[in-house]
Amino acid sequence: MVNLVQRVEDTWRTCSKSDSSGASNSGCESSKESSRSSTPVLDTDRTDRLRDKMRHRTESGDHWFSLEFFPPRTASGAVNLISRFDRMGSGGPLFIDVTWHPAGDPGSDKETSSMMIASTAVNYCGLESILHLTCCNQTKEKITGYLSKAKRLGLKNIMALRGDPMGADWEEEEAGFNYATDLVKHIRCEFDDYFDICVAGYPTGHPEAESYDEDLRHLKEKVDAGADFIITQLFFRADTFLKFVRDCRAIGITCPILPGIFPIQGYQSLRQLVKLSKLEVPEEIMQVIEPIKDNDAAIRNYGIEQAVSMCRVLLESGEVPGLHFYTLNREVATMEVLRQLGLWIEDPRRTLPWAVSAHPKRKVEDVRPIFWASRPKSYIYRTQDWDDFPNGRWGNSSSPAFGELNDYYLFYLKSKSSKDALLKMWGEELTSEQSVYEVFTSYITAQPNVAGHKVMCLPWNDDPLAPETNLLKDELDKVNRRGVLTINSQPSINGKPSSDPIVGWGPPGGYVFQKAYLEFFTSSENVTALLKVLKKYEPRVNYHIVNVHGQNTTNAHDMQPNAVTWGIFPGREIVQPTVVDPVSFLYWKDEAFALWIEQWAKLYEDESPSRMIIKYIHDNYFLVNLVDNDFPLDNCLWQVIDDMFELLDNPPEEQPAEQPAEQPNDEQSDKEQPGK
C-alpha cells in the first residue's frame, strides 16, 4: 500500500510548484522572497515530466510498467481502444505509447490516426502518453508540423524512430540508425527541451546494423543527441537484456533502459513476429510451443508463464526500474502477467472523484459540475477550448461557454454498444412510457429485462452502476418503477476516511464528504406534485427543474454553485471537486435531452410507436436535480420522492360541484388533504 499512497501523493505533488517534501530545517530567511502562490502552474518543464516521474520511481525502488498500443483501423475500433485505455489505465501504467504507421495517415485529424488516439489517451483518459514518430522519407517541415500539432494537443513525449517500409504491428521498434538520431536532434533544435524523447534499443543489435557494437554506438549517438530514455525491442531471455544494459553502461549510456516485454499470445503471431523482426526464437521456447501449436489457450498460458518468470529475473537484477509491454492491443495476457508480478493496481486510489485529464493545460483543474459524472469525456470535449480551468472554486476560473452540442466527436452522442445490442437492452418495441420505466429499473437492479437481456448501459451511463451508486440501489429501484427515471445520484457522506475503498479519494489521512444528490427525468404531472412537496423542504433541499424548452425552476440563490463533494486533507486547502452549477446545468440539459433522441429514439423507424414514445418523453418530461444540504443527517431526498408519490396517490379532495363557491379555496383544501 505504501506504493499506492506514494503514487497519489506524487500526483498531488505535481500540482504544486516545489519538489521538496517532508521536514526541512534550515535558516530560510530567503523563503520570504519566494512566490507565495500555492496554485499549480502550467510548467511542464519542472515536476510534471515523464523523465522526472521515472527518476522518482527509480529512486524510490517503486517498479512501474508501461503499455504499447497501435492505432485502430476503424471508428468502432477507436471506441473500443478508448474503452481499453480506460480499463488498462486503471491498473496504473506509468505511461502508454501509440505507434506511428506512415501508410495510415498517422498525423491526421481522423479519429483513428496515431495523433488523435494519443491525444484522446492524454486528454480524455488521463494517461501519460508517448507518441511515436518516424522520420524516414519525411521533410523537416512535415515533421515540425507533426510536432507542433502534438504539442498543441497536449502531447509531451515523442518516441523518435527512423521507421521503415514494413507494416506489422510492432514494426516501429525497428528504428534506422542515422536517421533516428537526426530526428532527436531536430526535435531538440526546434522545440528545445519541451518534449521528453524516447529512442529504441536493440538487445541483439538492429538487424540492419553492421555489428552489435556498431549498433550500440548508434544508440549512444541517439542518447547524446538528446534522448531521455530507451525502450528496447522485444527479446526472449533475461540475459539478453541484462548483457545489453551492461554493454550500454560500459560505453557511457546512463539513461533509463526499459525492457520491451512480449508475452507470447499465439503461434501465428509469434511466427509473423519472427519473420518481420528477424529475431530468433530460442530453441527452448520452440520446443515447448511446437507440440501445443494448435492449442491457443495452452500457448497463451505458456506465454504468460514465460513472461512472468523472465520479468521476475529482470526486476530482481536491480537493473530494471520498469517493464514495457507490447500489448498487441489485447488485454488478457498483459494484465495477467502484471497481476502475477504484483504490478497491476487492483484498487487504484483516485486523486479526485473524477479522472484527471493529463493535458498540461488542465493540470490545475480541480472542480467540475456533477452533471457529467458519467460522461467525463463529453465534459472534457465541451470544455476543451477553455483558457482557464476551475481551480479551488467553480465561479472564478471557468470559462463562459460550453462547446456546442452539434459538434461531432467519437464518444459524444454515440454509444459504444451496437444498435443490435442496444435494441436488446432497451426494447425492440416500446408500448408505453411504462416500458421505458422498466428499462431503467432493469439497469438499476442488474436484472434481465422482459426479453431476458441484462441492461448494461443507458444513454446517460455507458457502464453499469458505480459501486457508490449501488449503495442506493433499493431506493433507486423503487422510484424508477414509478417513472422517476434516475440518471445520476450520490449518497450523503459525513467524513469518511479518504482511504475508503468505495467513496474515498485524495491523499491518505484525509476525510471526504458529500451532499446527497439525485438527478432524474420525470413527467410534468410529477413535477407539479414535487414542487408542492419541496416547499416543506426549504432551505434544506436545493432544486433545479428544467424541460427541453428551457422552462426552468430553481430555489438556488443568485444562481450560485453548490459544492456537493469535498475533502479535507492534512496540510492543504480544502478541495471541492464537484459542484451543482445552475448555469452549466442548462448546458447539460441540452445534452441530456439530446441523448433520448440520438441514442434511443433513432433506434426505431421514423413515426414508429416506439420512437414516438421516446419523442414524447423528450418533449414533455422535466430534468430534475435535487441536493440535500444537510449532509450530517439521513438523506431526505427519498422522503421527498415518497411525499411526491403520496401527494399523487392521495390528491387534495376536490370540492363536489354542488357545493357553494365560497367553500374553502384551493389553498385551504391543500392544508386539509389526507395524510398531511
Place this chain on the structure above:
Amino acid sequence: MVNLVQRVEDTWRTCSKSDSSGASNSGCESSKESSRSSTPVLDTDRTDRLRDKMRHRTESGDHWFSLEFFPPRTASGAVNLISRFDRMGSGGPLFIDVTWHPAGDPGSDKETSSMMIASTAVNYCGLESILHLTCCNQTKEKITGYLSKAKRLGLKNIMALRGDPMGADWEEEEAGFNYATDLVKHIRCEFDDYFDICVAGYPTGHPEAESYDEDLRHLKEKVDAGADFIITQLFFRADTFLKFVRDCRAIGITCPILPGIFPIQGYQSLRQLVKLSKLEVPEEIMQVIEPIKDNDAAIRNYGIEQAVSMCRVLLESGEVPGLHFYTLNREVATMEVLRQLGLWIEDPRRTLPWAVSAHPKRKVEDVRPIFWASRPKSYIYRTQDWDDFPNGRWGNSSSPAFGELNDYYLFYLKSKSSKDALLKMWGEELTSEQSVYEVFTSYITAQPNVAGHKVMCLPWNDDPLAPETNLLKDELDKVNRRGVLTINSQPSINGKPSSDPIVGWGPPGGYVFQKAYLEFFTSSENVTALLKVLKKYEPRVNYHIVNVHGQNTTNAHDMQPNAVTWGIFPGREIVQPTVVDPVSFLYWKDEAFALWIEQWAKLYEDESPSRMIIKYIHDNYFLVNLVDNDFPLDNCLWQVIDDMFELLDNPPEEQPAEQPAEQPNDEQSDKEQPGK
C-alpha cells in the same frame, strides 16, 4: 431572529452579482447567456450601496439605526474612538457617520482627521460610513480633491452640507440652503453616481431660513439635485418630525427621511445645544429637568426614557424605517435606548469568523491567515496595498508581500492601554522568565497577578480571551505555567451548526468545522524536546517552528497553506476563511517577535533586568504553531505538549562517564527512555 438571519443573508448576497433570491419560475433560455461567474465583483453601483440596503430594510419592515460621531482631538482619542467603533459596531448599525469641521484640517492624513477616522471605520472596523463634507468658503478644486481622496480610501457615502462658522460638536447638522444644493450638484457632476449622498433636513425649519415653507422648498431642491436620503436635525417631540415628513411628502420629496435622535445626557450639554442650534426645548421637558439639573444620573435616565418613548412613537407611526443617533461620542445612553427599543443586536451573527472590511476592494476577500486573528487591523493595514484579495483559496489571489514592519500606524504596534496600566498588568519589575509565564497565566485564567491586578491584555491580544478560546482555558492555564506561552489557539470542531452562539458564523442552515490550532512562544530547550515528540504525530500534526532570526522548521508539504476553519452552507461553494499559510507565517513572525520589544521591553529602563528578561525571550525563544489535522478526533495537541513535558521531566538516561564509548548511542537510548 428572523431579522438577524436576514442581515447575514443580505451581507452574503451583496457578494454576488444578482439581486434576485428565492424561487424563480420563468422560461429563461436567456440565462444561458448570462455571465457565469459567481465571484463577487467590484461593482459598488449595484447591490452594495447604502441606499439599496436602506430600501431592502425598509421593504422588509426591518428597522435599523445609525450612529453619528465627531473626530477626536488627539491620537489617543483616536485609538479610543476606534475601540468605540468596534464596540458600537457590534450592535449592528446600518451605518455610522463622521462629522467635518473645517477648522480641524478634516481632509488631511492626520490620524485625527475626519477623513482618516471615516477611512478607519470603513477599512479596519468594517462599518458602512458616511463622511460629512461642508462646502462653505471652499474652491471646487479643493472639494473635488477631498472627494477623490475619499473615493480612493474606499468611502462611498457623503453627507453634503453647507457648513457654517459655528464650532460645537453638533454644528454640522446646520447646513446652509443654497450651498448644500450646489455641493450635491457638484458631486453628481464630478463623480456621476459613485457616491450615495445624504442631506440635512430641519423639522422646525433652518434657523436662518425665511420660513418653514421656504426651507422645505430648499430641501426639495437638494433632493432634486441628486441626494438619496435625508437625516434631520434633532427635535424633542415625535409630532414635530411626523408633521415634517408629511409636509415633505406633500411637496414631492419621496426619499427616506431619517429622524435625528438626541438622547439628553446632561443639563449643560442641553443648554449649549439650545444656544447653538437655536432650538427650543419644550416646556414639558424643561419642567422635568430643571428640578434635577444637578443630578447627572437622573438627567441621563430621563433622557433615555424620553428618547425611548419618542422613538417608539416614531417607529409605530410607520413613517420611520430607521433612527439616526447623535451619540456625542458617548456609548451608554445611545446603547441603552437601542437596547430598550430592541434594535441593538446583542449577539451579532458573524458572516465570517473575522470582521469583514467594508472597503469595496476587499469585498471579495474571504480567506486570511490565522496568525492575525487577534490583530485583524494590523493584517488589514499590512495588506492594504494588495491589488487582489484571497477569494475561496489562499494561494490564488493573495499578493506577494506584506507591508513592512517599520511602517507606523495607530493600532499597529501600540497598545490601547497606557504605560501605567500595562506595568500594573505585566509587572513593574520582572525577576525571571517565570515572572513572564505568570503574566500569561493570569491573562488566561482572568485571575489577578501577584500585584493584585487583572491582566486584561497581552501584546498579541488587546482584548480578554474570546469565548471560543475560553473553551480551552484549563489546558491553556496548565501549559502557560510551564513556559508554553500561548498567543493564539482554536479548538477542533466537527460540524457544529452555523448558528452556534460561540463558534458559529455564516448564513443559517450550514455547518462549521475547525482543525485544532495552537500557537505559542517557548524556549529552545522545549523546542528540542518538542521536535522529538512530533515525530510520533506524523502526518497528523503539521508544525512550523521559527525563531526571530528566521531559523525555520516545518513538515508542511511544499509550503502549502492548511485550511483550519471552513463552513458548508446550503446552495454554496465551500468557504474556508482561515488558513495556516507557511509563507505569511514568516511575515507574522517578525510582527509577533517585535511586539515583545515594542510593547513590553520598552516599558522598562534600558539595561534594566526586566528589559533584559524580555529581550532574552525575544532573542532566544521560538514561535511555534501546531495544527491537528484529524478534526473528527479528540484534539491531540495537548497530548503533544504533555509528551514534551514528559520527555523534559524524564530525559533519556545519560550513560555514566565510565561506560565504554561503544554503548548504545543517542538514538537507541531515546528508544529506551522511561515512560515510552
